[in-house]
Amino acid sequence: MDKVIKFNDVSFGYEDKVILDNINLNINKGDYIGIIGQNGVGKSTLLKLMINKLKPVKGSIDLLNKNINNFDEWNKIGYVDQKSNSFSSSFPITVEEVVSLSLVSKVGLFKRVSKKYKKEVDEVLKLVGMYEYKDRLIGSLSGGQQQKVFIARELVKSPEILFLDEPTVGIDVNGQKEFYKILKELNEKLNLTIIIVSHDLFIVKEEVKKLALIKNKK
Numbered sequence: 001m002d003k004v005i006k007f008n009d010v011s012f013g014y015e016d017k018v019i020l021d022n023i024n025l026n027i028n029k030g031d032y033i034g035i036i037g038q039n040g041v042g043k044s045t046l047l048k049l050m051i052n053k054l055k056p057v058k059g060s061i062d063l064l065n066k067n068i069n070n071f072d073e074w075n076k077i078g079y080v081d082q083k084s085n086s087f088s089s090s091f092p093i094t095v096e097e098v099v100s101l102s103l104v105s106k107v108g109l110f111k112r113v114s115k116k117y118k119k120e121v122d123e124v125l126k127l128v129g130m131y132e133y134k135d136r137l138i139g140s141l142s143g144g145q146q147q148k149v150f151i152a153r154e155l156v157k158s159p160e161i162l163f164l165d166e167p168t169v170g171i172d173v174n175g176q177k178e179f180y181k182i183l184k185e186l187n188e189k190l191n192l193t194i195i196i197v198s199h200d201l202f203i204v205k206e207e208v209k210k211l212a213l214i215k216n217k218k
C-alpha cells in the first residue's frame, strides 16, 4: 500500500498544554478517513499538523513520502474548511472565476485562461454538480452550494489528498447528504484520499471507510 501520510511519535501542545501525545499513524492512498472526538480534543490540531500549518514539538511527519519540512508540492494538497465559505453576497466574482483562480500557478497571473484550462474547470464543476451555476456570483449561492464550489476549486489542482475540516457546518441535512455523496464518488471514482474532521459522529461513521478517534491525547 502506498502511504500518503505517516506520523512518527508525534507530540504537540499549545504552550504548556499537551494536546496530542506520541501519535503514530499511517494513511494510505485511497483511504477515506474521518477524524472524530469530542469538542476541543485536538481534531483540527491533528489536521493542521498534516498540512504543516502547525509543527510537532516532538517526532516527525511524512507527507507523500517526504519529510513535511522539505515538502514543496502543495498543489497536490487540497484543503477546505468551514471558513472557506466567506464570500460576501456583493463580492463580484463568478463560480467559474473562483475555480479558475486555483489555476494561477499553472496559467500565470493576468494571463487568459486557455480553452484547455476552461475545460478542466468545467469538468470539476460537473463533478461536484455545480456546472449549471458557473456564471452565477459566488455570493448568491447557499452555503452548501458554495462549499461544493470550494471543493471544485481544490479538485482543479488534481490533488492527491483532500483535507476537510468541518466542511458542512451550517449546512442543512439535505445539503450535507449531497456533499457526502460527492465525497464518496471522488473517493471511489478518482481514488482520491480524503481526510475529514467532524464532530458529527453519526453522519461521518456512515460515510467514511475508516474512523480515527482522538481520546486522552491519543
Ligand SMILES: Nc1ncnc2c1ncn2[C@@H]1O[C@H](COP(=O)(O)OP(=O)(O)OP(=O)(O)O)[C@@H](O)[C@H]1O
Residues within 6 Å of the ligand: 014, 015, 019, 037, 038, 039, 040, 041, 042, 043, 044, 045, 046, 199
Ligand atoms: N492557537 C491556540 N492556542 C492555544 N490553545 C489552542 C489553540 N488552538 C486550539 N487550542 C486548544 O487546543 C485544544 C484542541 O483544539 P482543536 O481546535 O484542535 O480541537 P477540536 O477537536 O478540533 O475541537 P472542535 O470540535 O471544538 O472544533 C482545545 O482545547 C483548544 O482550546
